[in-house]
Amino acid sequence: MRMPHSGSTGPRRRAILAASAASTLLPLAAGGTARAASGSGTASDVTPEADPYDTLLARAATQLTGGEFDAADPDFAAALKVLDTQASGWWRDLDRSAGRAALWSDLSPAKEPGNFGQSYTRLRTIAIARATPGTSLGDSTEVADALLEALRFLHTDAYNTTRPESGNWWFWEIGAPRALMDTCVLLREKIPAADLTAYVSTVAKFVPNPDRRTNIPTLSETGANRADKAVIVALRGLLARDADTLTLARDGLSDVRDKGKNSLFTYVTSGDGFYEDGSFVQHGSVAYTGTYGSVLLGSAGQLISLLADSDWAVTDPKTSVLYEAVERTFSPVVFDGLMMDALRGRATSREKAPDHKDGAAALSHILQLADGAPAAYAARWRALAKGWIRRNKTHPYLSLVGVPAIARAKAVVDDAAIPAADRLTGHFAFADMDRVVHRRPGWALTLSLSSKRIAAYEAGNGENLHGWYTGDGMTYLYDGDDLGQFGDGFWATVDPYRLPGTTVDTRERADIGTGGGTGTYVPKNAVAGGAALDGRYGAAAMELLADGSTLRARKAWFFLDNAVVALGADITASDGRSIETVVENRNLHADGAPRLTVDGRRQPSRTGWSASLPGARWAHLEGTGGYVFPDHPAQPSDSRGGAALRALREERTGTWRAINTGADTGGSTTPLTRRYLTLWLDHGVSPTASSYAYVLLPGASAAATAVWSHTRPVRIVANNATAQAVEARRHGLVAAHFWQPGSAAGLTASGPCTVVVRRGAAGMSLAVADPGRTGTTVTLELPFPVREVVSADDTVTVTPGRRGVVTVRVAGSRGHTHTARLR
Template sequence: MHRPSRRLLFRAGAVTVAGVAGALVRADPAHTPDSSFVTLRRQWRHVTLGFDTGADAGADAGADAGADAGADAEAGRHGVGVGFEAGAEPYRTWLAEAGRRAGRYRAAMAPGNASLWPDQPFPSFVATPGRLLAMARAYALPRTGLTGDAGLAAAVAAGIDHYRRHVYADGADPAGNWWHWEIGVPRALLDAAVLIGPHLGEKRSAALRDAVDHFVSESRLAHYSGTSTAANRVDLCVVTLLRAMLRADPGKAALAVSALSPVFRTVSEGDGFYRDGSFIQHSTVPYQGAYGVTLLDGLATLFAVLRGTPWEVVDPTVLAMVERSFAPFVRDGFCMDLVRGRGVGRKPFGDHDKGRALAAAILLLGEVAPAADRARWQAMVKGWAVRETCRPMLAAADPAFHARLTAVLDDDAVPAAPEPIEHRLFPMSARAVHRRPGWCAALSMASSRIGHYEHGNGENPRGWHTGSGMLYWWADGHADQYSDSFWTTVDPYRLPGTTVSTRRLPDGAGPAWGDTCPPGRWVGGATDGTYAVVGQHLNGLDSTVEAFKSWFFLDDAVVCLGAGISGADGVPVETIVDNRRTAAPLTTDVRAGWAHLDGHGGYVVPAGLRTLRERRGDRDYVTLWLDHGLDPDQAGYVYLLLPGASRERTAARAADPGWARVLANSARQQAVQVAALGVTAAAFWNGGAAGPLAASAPCAVLVRESSDATATVTVADPRRDLAELTVTWARPVAAVLRAGPLLADAATGDRLRLTFGPSAALEGGSATVAVRLP
């Protein structure tokens, strides 16, 4: 088990931290331990409050004012914090309101055995520590009307101590959710204590430190397991660093930094970052959009606060994951729901809130990143902000992020990066994102390693089928499609793209916290970065449904195939072509086999399409689905999704059935050929042949022919267990131009035969071979 280092080396006044594997750690001999903590406290205020501390800063009132003031130049020298003009709008209004709010909190305080505020009976894990922190911030921020107010600081100190004695006491039983005791409460209380500085007093400070040490013992950082992994581990390290700041404890500071080391490693199972960019928390839940946001924000904060101190640390793995792991799931400023776990239904537009939080963390991280990374990230975030029209980023930004984002938006030297054109497949988390001009689609699946859904703490109790092949898609102008109360009003049995049993399920069906993994192992696919074939061997949640589903992601369409659809639950099984939250007109031509939703896009469905327009709550929905009947046996489907297509283009595509030829659609193989794009692709559920392609074992194959007499053959093993794989393309090939990973042998001539070695090392990733055609 990993045990982080706590070794400290004191030489000539320097403090050097050892044991942060893979990270860049620097030591500055100009620092002494005391001055280092002055710098830390100053930079904590710079980074978290978002302003350059000056003579009017409330935190400078007190015994350490001179030392902290002397650290101003040091903080500025290392470039920490952007700062805002406190007298300019909108900051002046925001600061004044922060002061008024803090004043109301102070006036309403009425310490008693059961509460600190009468309307917040203990334990009040969130509201009471949150109000104390709001008061401390009003004390430390400029121009609040309470800046440096000793009476306000005294009220915060008394409130912290009162809460500690009645709730957060050394030796108290940590009943309920562990997170409150180890992360939420101590972070708020310690943050408030650091902001008011010496006003807490040594006796109260020592009592608070003892309480934190009781609930967040050093043993919590000794083992990387359980609830001390990934985002939770970063939060625990933030708490530990704040604890170090409160008493200038170099041992605690060293522990906070060294305990980060396992977070920086890529993993192949469990929580953390994977080589393909996946991020998992709770063992089975893709979580870039919630725990991942917390992790990235926490690391960005730590990196910025520690900069220029003996504990400075910046890790290249985290920097790489900005674009590999997080950016693919952000479109026009919102973070896609398929990586937000149980938090999807917490409130309307939560996806936009998380997108804003990611943008804030990325800009902050950019302040300590190499210049080239910072430039790309600023351009990327600027593009998100410019295109974010549903919930403009600046409108709800806190002052620190507002200042950083405003600086980027006002800088003509920073371009607004456009949406990338790409396909990103995440086989280790059963997710895919496809981006084309004017539209984007994302796919959420479940596998033997990724749960159908996560519920817990009463949240997301009806997310049962989100892993049954839910296909999200956004055309231009519809960035709020899944944002505005979608999750609280949509029919949970009819999520777009899914194949499900209509058997009624109880709220919270299946184990909690994402422990709902089905047995299917063939989940993933092959991509060359532009197009993709993605498949899911589906086993329904708490049902007998089984299906083989494939999606072929192309230029202006997604070809959707289903086969082997079976069930014995005594109820019908359905495939949901779409379920759009809209009142837009729907046009259908049953004979011609197409439907069109005005302003959204089109559907080519050769047979059996059913439609429904309904109002759920105060939201309008248009549902299109295929009914496979009661307890189907080997049912199937074929349809095309055309995001953003006009009615005319939809009708034209339906009139051209040869545009996408279905070569196979069975429980053994599913394959499509699109001659106009030079694409032939197949999901081989078993070895066999499909059109010109053949495979010796289950795999995914994508072939693309180019106009320059070259082609690429991309192969993947979604099950990640093949010792050998042979793929044959019945097409004359002159030579192999570039061999992909694992290629063991190649034969050209009248046909191409490629033999690949063991696939486990690719973790479901794709291998591409380039060839020259005659």
């Protein structure tokens, strides 16, 4: 594992006890990223006569508690019950003895960073419950007094200006100070002045500004960490009634100190932040929209809201970058309220942070941002949110979030004037983070790639111990009828050697990320990514250079209206181990036994059944869809190079602890059992130039799968070390990835590139990309005449003729798609 720079060593503890992002999740009930419903805590609470600090402190408290609400409303009542249950449980277990060494026995000794960090988070939850009408702790003097004593204890024994940072920096600079400042906001009228000064001074030592890592002053903060610190500094400024500190917090969002170099309101072209193509990267090389990106959205949105209509209001005109990110960055990777796991990094290993909770957090942040956004943005976002909330019946949003988020969501759901947006469709190629998302009306498929630019995985601090193959071309199939596929114990129980879409060496692997700090594995391959055509079709490719193995493979995917074609070629290894390509590994949940049909014959449904299925042409899994295994040009007649289809029904038992031992995100040791149906292609031991071809037909019936297999509406015309290509005549579509100069499907390419071409009555459209980022120009000869150019990117030059010639200047385009429309 390659360890990144020290700026990447902090954990994002959002799962169980997170500070900034997780206030919207009921089990947390704290964190401050949500504020009251539309109209609460906004400009209406600012009057010329009001003290500005008191006004903003009251607003900050409202962001934590939700302000006024109807406790008799069933949705609010349920949220209150969860908050009360958690807070009262910690209240009962709080050690209030004079000689205590810790506030809770499981967080002893308190001096340890992970322990005092989590202690502050629990105190914050108790403080929120005390400040929220309707809980058993509401407005209790006894609770307030105990909280004040607990804060003094932690300050004396654990977190103060005399202690140097040790262990994980995140607890010192984000986790503990955020929870401490939130708690002080809620108890501000009861905390003695001397105590408050001591707490603020401590936070000032460890978070003097949002701009730098305190334990590494030369390291500039970026992305979510900068956003989190800006909120902490703002709260510190309010509590200290210090205008300069509030200015520092506001300016931190825009990075005034370094002239905008690390501004959260700018598109980046490398490193951390938002990219114009919708990508979001954190830790330098990790696709992190679903966690760090969501935290940034929540914290930046919160601070904008907190400081609105004050002397410190955020007025940076480039805040539009944040607004545009909702539809450009987040909407494509949220499926019916689920945050796609390919964008959640090591957070997939967190038991308390499944996809639906991270999705709920992102949805809450979007609605929070809508309160202060321009009307056109806000209207679209609320429609998006309403659609997500209505469609997710498996994990109802209102049961996942706390009072502040419920108030805002109910205002949207109950407003008949706000339409519920339909499920997003389209093809999205996120070249800057090696991700591809293909969305159709009933399903979506996400492709997780990696390269020398984007990590195959991140692990560390005991998290994501079995994430070895998650960036090796894993395909995540989302089905609107099964929203629990990845959120129902998947990562704790799935065979981590058989992730869908991957080609793997079956060698035994050791746990990764068991030490302190986080690290990334960045492979050596250049090619990862592809081209998108008309926002509807796409092609992608990845060169696989396996970690710790001689395994090499050329993999490609082609995305059509109702199918995804997966091709593999030049699959070679020499380590004496079997090589497999995994077609599917479907979570059947605790007791599922859906029918599996192969070539029209129903297969056994008993757990433990396995079979070799030589010559299989198609398969169908009830409730999921079809799989077709067509002949293809690279398929050798010699069986030694071929790939035999295998199938297995198994019951797997695992624990979350086996994949996450983190200090504050570690999973339980309780055994969890799920059933799986696995389909894979066996390439044999040490294959040479092996290949595969299969087609995914999500949502298709068995009859439709059989017809597709027989009629072959998509023809595989190349699958070798030079090119992989398909032709869909019904759509007038030709798509290819060229690994080197050559010809396929009538196309001739001068060098490596991905090409998608579609001909229709109105003309033709063309998309070209260089996902390896190695070329300067690519020339394509088309298999049909070109009369004129309707439109073209300025990087595209077209020479009309009987066989049109297209020259694309790909240098410096970072793998992005170049397009043209021709006649």
